[in-house]
Amino acid sequence: MSREVKVAVNNLFKIFGPHPKKAMALLRDGLDKEIIFEKTETTVGVQNASFEIYKGEIFVIMGLSGSGKSTMVRMLNRLIEPTAGEVLIDGENIVSKSDEEMVKLRRAKLSMVFQSFALMPHMTVLQNAAFGLEIAGVDKETREARALQALEQVGLEAWAASKPEELSGGMQQRVGLARGLAVDPDILLMDEAFSALDPLIRTEMQDELLKLQAKAKRTIVFISHDLDEAMRIGDRIAIMEGGRVVQVGTPEDILQNPADDYVRAFFRGVDPTNILTAGDIASDTQVTIRITDGRNPRAALQRLIKNDRDYGYVIDSEDRFQGIVSTDSLRELIERTDSEHLLKNAYIKEAGSANATDSMQEILPEVASHPWALPVLDEDGRYLGAISKNLFLRTLHRGHQEEQAAVAASNEGEY
Amino acid sequence: MNLLTFKEKIIPLDEWVQDFVDWLVFNHRDIFQAIKAPIELCLKGFEWFFTTLPPVVVILLFAIAAWRFAGKRVTVFSIVTFLLVGYLGLWEETMTTLAMVISSVFFCALAGIPLGIMSGRSDRFELMLRPALDAMQTIPPFVYLVPVVMLFSIGTVSGILATIVFALPPLVRLTSLGIRQVHPELIEAALAFGATPWQVLRKVQFPLAMPSIMAGLNQTLMMALSMVVIAALIGAGGLGNPVVQGLNTLEIGLATIGGLAIVLLAMMLDRITQGFARR
Numbered sequence: 001m002s003r004e005v006k007v008a009v010n011n012l013f014k015i016f017g018p019h020p021k022k023a024m025a026l027l028r029d030g031l032d033k034e035i036i037f038e039k040t041e042t043t044v045g046v047q048n049a050s051f052e053i054y055k056g057e058i059f060v061i062m063g064l065s066g067s068g069k070s071t072m073v074r075m076l077n078r079l080i081e082p083t084a085g086e087v088l089i090d091g092e093n094i095v096s097k098s099d100e101e102m103v104k105l106r107r108a109k110l111s112m113v114f115q116s117f118a119l120m121p122h123m124t125v126l127q128n129a130a131f132g133l134e135i136a137g138v139d140k141e142t143r144e145a146r147a148l149q150a151l152e153q154v155g156l157e158a159w160a161a162s163k164p165e166e167l168s169g170g171m172q173q174r175v176g177l178a179r180g181l182a183v184d185p186d187i188l189l190m191d192e193a194f195s196a197l198d199p200l201i202r203t204e205m206q207d208e209l210l211k212l213q214a215k216a217k218r219t220i221v222f223i224s225h226d227l228d229e230a231m232r233i234g235d236r237i238a239i240m241e242g243g244r245v246v247q248v249g250t251p252e253d254i255l256q257n258p259a260d261d262y263v264r265a266f267f268r269g270v271d272p273t274n275i276l277t278a279g280d281i282a283s284d285t286q287v288t289i290r291i292t293d294g295r296n297p298r299a300a301l302q303r304l305i306k307n308d309r310d311y312g313y314v315i316d317s318e319d320r321f322q323g324i325v326s327t328d329s330l331r332e333l334i335e336r337t338d339s340e341h342l343l344k345n346a347y348i349k350e351a352g353s354a355n356a357t358d359s360m361q362e363i364l365p366e367v368a369s370h371p372w373a374l375p376v377l378d379e380d381g382r383y384l385g386a387i388s389k390n391l392f393l394r395t396l397h398r399g400h401q402e403e404q405a406a407v408a409a410s411n412e413g414e415y
Numbered sequence: 416m417n418l419l420t421f422k423e424k425i426i427p428l429d430e431w432v433q434d435f436v437d438w439l440v441f442n443h444r445d446i447f448q449a450i451k452a453p454i455e456l457c458l459k460g461f462e463w464f465f466t467t468l469p470p471v472v473v474i475l476l477f478a479i480a481a482w483r484f485a486g487k488r489v490t491v492f493s494i495v496t497f498l499l500v501g502y503l504g505l506w507e508e509t510m511t512t513l514a515m516v517i518s519s520v521f522f523c524a525l526a527g528i529p530l531g532i533m534s535g536r537s538d539r540f541e542l543m544l545r546p547a548l549d550a551m552q553t554i555p556p557f558v559y560l561v562p563v564v565m566l567f568s569i570g571t572v573s574g575i576l577a578t579i580v581f582a583l584p585p586l587v588r589l590t591s592l593g594i595r596q597v598h599p600e601l602i603e604a605a606l607a608f609g610a611t612p613w614q615v616l617r618k619v620q621f622p623l624a625m626p627s628i629m630a631g632l633n634q635t636l637m638m639a640l641s642m643v644v645i646a647a648l649i650g651a652g653g654l655g656n657p658v659v660q661g662l663n664t665l666e667i668g669l670a671t672i673g674g675l676a677i678v679l680l681a682m683m684l685d686r687i688t689q690g691f692a693r694r
Contacts, residue, residue, distance in 0.1 A: 077607055107609030118604035122622045132608040134618070183608065 006187065006219045007053040007076060012085035014071050014243075017042030020083050033242060045071040047243045049085070056217035058209075060230040062266075063240035069223045072240065073189050076221060077110045078102055089187070107136040111185040115192035117172045119164040125151065125175050126160035132183035143182075150182035151175070153212060170201035174208075181212070190222045194229065206233050227266055231275050239263050252280050278363050279356030281395050282376035282385030287312045289343070291322055297341050301330040311372040313383060314343060321375055321383040323347030353377050356384055360392070367392050436562050447566040454572050457521060461514035470506060473497070477683070485690030492686070496679040503672045505654060509680065512643055512653035515571055516684075519578040519639040524632060527583050531590020531631070532616065535624070541591060548584040556581055556645045564649050574642075574651025582638040586631035593627025594620050629692030636688060640681045644673075654680070 015023045023042040026035075033044040046068040053059045063069045074080035076087055078094060086093045094105060111132055119128045127134075130147035138146075151157045154174040164172055173193060180188050194202045210233060213220065224230050230237050231251045238248045239262075247259035255275050258264040289300050289312045304312050304327050314322040325346045333346040353375045354363045367374045373386035418425070439447075465473060474497045481490040500509045534541035556577055567573045597620050605615045647655025654677050661670025 079603055079606055103609045103611055105609075106607060110607070110609075112604065112607035114600055114604060116598075116600045118598070118600040120601060120604075120619065120623075122625075131605075131618075135605065135608045135610045135614055179608075189607070 004055040005052045006055040006090065007221070008088040008091075009052070009072075009076075010050050010086045010088070012049045012072075012075060012087060013047055013083045014045035014068070014075060014080060015042055015083045016045050024084060044243050045080075046075065046082075049240075049243075049245045051238050051245055051248045053219060053221060054236075055219055057235040058213060058220045058222055058233050060222045060224055060234035060237045061240060062224050062227065062230045062234075062237055064225055066242075067240040068243040069225075069240050070191055071243075073191050073221060073223050076187075076189060077106055077112065107132075107183070109186040110189065111180040111183050111187075112189040112191065113173070113176045113180045113193040115195050117164070117169075117176045117196075119172055119175055119179075121164060123164075124160065125156065125162050125164060125167070128164060128175050129160075129178040129182050131179055136183065146184075147178070147182045150178040153181060154178045154208065170197050170205065173197060173205060177205075177209075177212075185218070187219045187221065190220060192223050192225065195225065202229070209233060239266065251275055252277070256280065276360050276395065277356060278354040278358045278360070278374075278376045278387060279378070279384060281360065281391060282356070282387050283391055284385035286373055286375075286386045288383065289314045289325065291316050291343060297325075297330045297333050297343055297346055300325060300343060300346075301327060301334070304330070311348075313375055313386060314347070315383045319382040321353060321377050321381060324351040324372055324375065326372070348372070351375075354387070355379070360395070363387065364392070436565060440565050444566065451567055451572050454518065454522060454575055458514055458518045458571055458575060461517050462511060465510035465514050466507065470497070470501060473510070477687070481683075481687050481690070484688075484694060485686050489683070489686040489690065493683050496683050499679065500676045503676065505657065505672065505676050508652070508654045508656060508673075509676060511571070512640075512655070512677070512680065515575055515578070515646070515651060515653055516636065516639045516643070519575050519582060519642075520632065520636050522575070522579055523583050523586055523635045523639070526579070527586035527631070527635070528590050528628060531587040531628070532594055532621070532624075534587065535591040535594025535620070536616070544587070548587055551580050552584045556642065560645070560649055569650040571646075571651045571653075573649050574646030577646055577649065578639050578642040581642050582635045585634035585638065586628075589631030589634065590624065590628050593624030593631075596627065597623045626692065629688075633685065633688045633692060636684055637681060640677060640684070643677055 013024065013027070015027075017023070017040065019040045019042050022040050023036050023044060026039065027033075027044065027047060031039075033047070037043055049068075049072060061069045061072055071080055075082045076089075078087075078097075082095050086095050088094070089105070089109065094102065097105065120131065123131070126144060126147055129150050130138075130143040133143035133146060148157055148160060151160055154177055156171060156174050156178065159167060159171065159175075164175060167175065173196075176193070180190075194205045197205060206229060209220075222230075222233060234251055236248065236250050237254055239246050239254065239259075241262050247254055247263050249257075252275065254263060258266075287304060287307045287309045289303060291314055300312060300314075304310070304325075310327055312325045314325060316322055323344065325343065326348060329346040329348055333341060350370065351372065352366050354366060354377070356376055356378050363374060367387055367389055373388035373391070375386045376384045378384055468476075474494060477493045477497065478490050481493045497509075500506060530544065534544050559580060560577055563573050563577050567576060601619055601623070602615055605619045610618065643651075643653060644655040644658045647653065647659045654673050657669045657673030658677075661667065661673065
């Protein structure tokens with residue numbers, strides 16, 4: 001995947017209230033935002049945020065209400081004016097742009113989907129979907145054709161002539177999404193876009209978004225307070241707390257190495273088997289036998305005995321997985337006289353393998369039903385490592401332990 | 416000198432105002448006469464329209480409007496109203512009043528909607544405008560009738576100007592309210608898609624404020640009708656005339672039919688315009 005930076009946020013601050021300069025100075029002195037509020041009646045919305053958003057990824061900004069995530073996304077299209085710092089879109093700093101330039105930039109590159117849908121009640125669904133194009137001065141025929149296309153993408157072309165109020169919440173947000181897509185933006189900002197929908201519809205909309213994203217790779221900045229949502233749709237996640245970005249990484253990164261207790265607390269109650277994949281937990285501590293140097297079953301057996309292992313993982317010269325042999329199957333082969341003493345004749349027939357992208361949930365039956373560790377392969381069939389029952393259980397246990405530690409910590413806090 | 420006995424006038428504001436108006440009249444009457452021109456033109460146009468049309472056509476026009484916007488009952492009510500004022504011998508006066516009221520509302524809309532939009536979009540402008548609107552609504556019309564007459568001379572145009580002063584505030588306030596009631600998310604959405612402030616106004620705020628603006632126009636119309644009698648005092652003519660004349664000569668009957676005609680006309684115009692606003 002290309003790692004071209006689409007949006008870069010550098011040391012971004014937003015301070016609301018009467019004395020932003022004073023508050024900035026106090027912040028530099030290292031004061032807390034609560035103390036600053038007491039002293040200056042000024043609220044620190046976002047402080048010293050820096051991160052990069054890559055082209056074509058879904059970047060989720062997650063945090064509880066008041067963490068500054070909505071402020072953050074509005075600074076990306078300057079609906080909210082940053083107090084300090086810079087936002088680079090395709091390398092251009094938008095903070096220093098004039099209002100006219102900003103209008104042009106928004107028309108050319110940005111669009112937005114809102115939590116409250118924010119559809120125009122006096123316009124039809126089609127007119128709403130065409131709104132961005134109308135603003136940009138596209139003629140009626142073209143914009144309605146493109147709006148209709150966008151409505152088709154979200155399955156609402158039949159409702160083009162309706163008013164938004166006649167539609168259900170989920171359908172209204174599809175219109176909101178169509179309006180965002182119709183302008184064919186480089187960057188789609190989604191501010192808690194699915195939070196107002198009920199859970200079933202929300203999941204449906206997430207799937208819809210992923211489907212659309214699979215077709216046309218857009219850069220999507222998605223704001224959410226819902227961890228499950230962030231995990232499902234995010235390629236990478238930034239976690240915000242009290243105006244600060246506390247951690248940025250892939251869902252797996254953050255789950256496995258939470259930066260602090262706040263992040264850890266977020267993941268309390270999250271079932272790791274849904275998020276961690278086989279590739280995340282596979283370990284390469286098993287004995288591998290290269291088919292080139294192991295033509296001879298005897299040599300392979302020697303290697304297993306020397307390493308005190310019962311099973312060996314046979315790979316070819318390019319690391320591609322071939323099969324699993326055991327000390328028993330090798331001995332059996334050596335004692336036999338009716339077949340050639342080739343390593344492949346000692347492969348265990350029931351042995352399967354897992355893909356690196358399979359979730360823990362998916363591989364559980366395979367791991368549980370055989371004594372050997374399940375080999376994990378990448379997309380080209382190369383051996384990455386294996387997952388033993390022991391390893392699987394340890395991963396589960398660690399998640400559980402962290403959960404208990406977090407519960408204990410929060411209980412202490414209450415008393 | 417004792418400043419707290421209040422035995423004598425310290426600030427001669429009355430004299431200052433007197434002098435100022437005298438000075439205006441003496442030196443700049445031509446300016447005010449020029450202001451009169453467009454109002455006079457508009458009024459004469461409507462008056463000509465209503466008086467040259469055969470009464471049957473006027474009744475038919477209003478009946479059609481009532482039918483389209485307000486339904487069967489208002490249609491019947493309109494026809495009955497016109498027939499009644501006709502049989503009461505007040506047809507000509509009614510037409511003059513209609514022309515005057517419509518002209519007033521037209522100029523109120525011309526000034527009031529832009530003012531309302533500006534004060535809807537700017538807190539500072541609203542803060543500045545508010546005392547002026549309060550004054551316009553609370554100063555008894557008799558106070559400004561005299562200077563209006565001095566500057567614009569007696570007649571229907573002066574009547575319209577006095578009416579505008581009185582009828583303008585609700586339109587400004589309701590327009591401002593309508594603009595302010597537009598959900599901020601909608602404005603945010605428009606801005607996010609690259610709308611200029613003018614586009615936000617034209618495509619989002621104005622259409623969504625329309626019901627409120629229509630309510631303001633309806634209020635302005637009602638207030639303009641309530642000024643008809645006062646306007647008659649400065650020679651505006653129309654349905655105010657029989658009322659004023661009746662008052663002066665103690666002809667209660669004459670005052671009554673004038674008053675009745677105004678009320679009926681007001682009810683009819685109210686129902687039709689409300690029906691129009693609802694669409």
